[in-house]
Amino acid sequence: MATSHFLAAAAATSSSSAAFRPPLRFLSLPPPSLTLSRRRPFPVVRAADADAKETTKPKVPENAPAAGSSFNQLLGIKGAKQEDNIWKIRLQLTKPVTWPPLVWGVLCGAAASGNFHWTVEDVAKSIVCMLMSGPCLTGYTQTINDWYDRDIDAINEPYRPIPSGAISENEVITQIWVLLLAGLGLGALLDVWAGHDFPIIFYLALGGSLLSYIYSAPPLKLKQNGWIGNFALGASYIGLPWWAGQALFGTLTPDIVVLTTLYSIAGVFIFHDLFACLQSCIP
Secondary structure, eight states: OHHHHHHHHHHHHHHHHHHHSOOOOOOOOOOOOOOOOOOOOOOOOOHHHHHHHHHTOOOOOSSOOTTOBHHHHHHTOSSBOOOOOHHHHHHHHHOGGGSHHHHHHHHHHHHHHSOOOSSHHHHHHHHHHHHIIIIIIIHHHHHHHHHHTHHHHHHHOTTSHHHHTSSOHHHHHHHHHHHHHHHHHHHHHHHHHHTOSSOHHHHHHHHHHHHHHHHHSTTTOGGGSHHHHHHHHHIIIIIHHHHHHHHHHSOOOHHHHHHHHHHHHHHHHHHHHHHHHHHHHOO
């Protein structure tokens, strides 16, 4: 009986609460809008475009730069004007820009001997020694270096004198021999002039010429070996002319040889920087 009264009361309560409950309202939601971020379309590479890029690679000019300098041509450095005059081409092969270190070496050796005086004879001896070291033997070195690099230059710089055919192979070989024999002849002359019993300057010139040959020519080609190549270059450009100037006016002793060898190894890097500066700075 009590249970029935409890159920009746619960039903009445639920009915009364339902009467006062507010009706449910359904909120209308806006229609969904899909917002997409702007993205760059994927690049489409066409076969024709790829072929065009491959065919537009920079090519090495077959002729010397149009703005080439005659001054650069005479010094034998990059940016040289193309010449037809055979004697200017011969001078270009000897690279006169590389002569000053040799001239400086002779002056240092003559001064270090302690026997150089500003007389006509001593000045004449030093000038002949500079001619031997600079135009003759350095010219021989540079010419033979270009000769053995002609295949590489034909790819990278085909407008250079040898690969372009501006000078024939026979003319190049003749120039190599003339410069070599002239340098050796001046070395022998200096030995006689200085009154040497042993022709030390001649053998210095001969040794330097041999070193220059194996620096550029196969199979040794020392220029491809970093440390050995740098030592050979330093000895050729700094040590040997110093020894020649020292022997011309004094005595070449072992301690002088050791000290100048160390100086040569250090100085070759300075020479490299100087030559690179001349290559890039001279218009």
